[in-house]
Amino acid sequence: MPETYVLDASAFIYGIFPRGELLTPPRVYEEVKDEASRLKLEVLTGLTVREPDAIYVSEVKNAAQDTGDVLRLSQPDVDLLALALEEKGSGKDVAILSDDYAVQNVARKMGLDFIPLHQKRIKYKIVWEKRCMGCNRTYSEGDVCKVCGSPLKLRKRSIKR
Ligand SMILES: [Zn+2]
Known part of the structure; x- marks a missing residue:
């Protein structure tokens, strides 16, 4: 089991928060602030909102060019992947929680683990x-x-x- 999870907006919307260190970039957090307050996110411990390093952002953009997903990735998606890459680079066992196919595709290309949410979520x-x-x-x-x-x-x- 991964110890660190990088969450995309759908994880917040469906309220899926695995046990472990939880990370999300500021641009994703902006999208889900209302959801987060509805879910009383302040009771969640271990959520860190952090900007990824620019080096990892450009690595993700390069990979997305290669897979042809660059136009399908939003800036929050890129940040999400970059944050996961940065965590992996620092030796963490990390997985991305995302339902987005472009995110999953680029994650696969970069050797990042991801957990799709569609099996767990309520519609x-x-x-x-x-x-x-x-x-x-x-x-x-x-x-x-x-x-x-x-x-x-x-x-x-x-x-x-
Ligand atoms: Zn009124």
């Missing part, structure tokens, strides 16, 4: 909604709440299919 889908900052009513459009006049904020929510 969720992400929806975007606008939520009133004042009364919490949700809207599909608009900028101001029709009931209390407070501004609406766009937020991401995962719902069970």
Whole structure:
């Protein structure tokens, strides 16, 4: 069993947190901040949010060029892979938790272990909604709440299919 796991956004969304050292890059954490607070992530111990070293970022980009995945990888994906590569380079037994095929493909090319989440997860889908900052009513459009006049904020929510 790996001792270190690098988590992508889906691990947070499905709430899959293995026992061990948990790492994620800041760009992934930005994507899941709302989910993380919903899941009361502060109770999780051992999550570290860290930027990968630039050397590993360019190694990942080179590998993604080779596999043809470079256009399918987002910057958070690249950071995720770079962080795993950096950990492996420092002698850790590390695995990436990701459902993304481009991430898995580049991980394979670089000799990084990954654990797909699709077998474990409950089916969720992400929806975007606008939520009133004042009364919490949700809207599909608009900028101001029709009931209390407070501004609406766009937020991401995962719902069970
Ligand atoms: Zn309101």
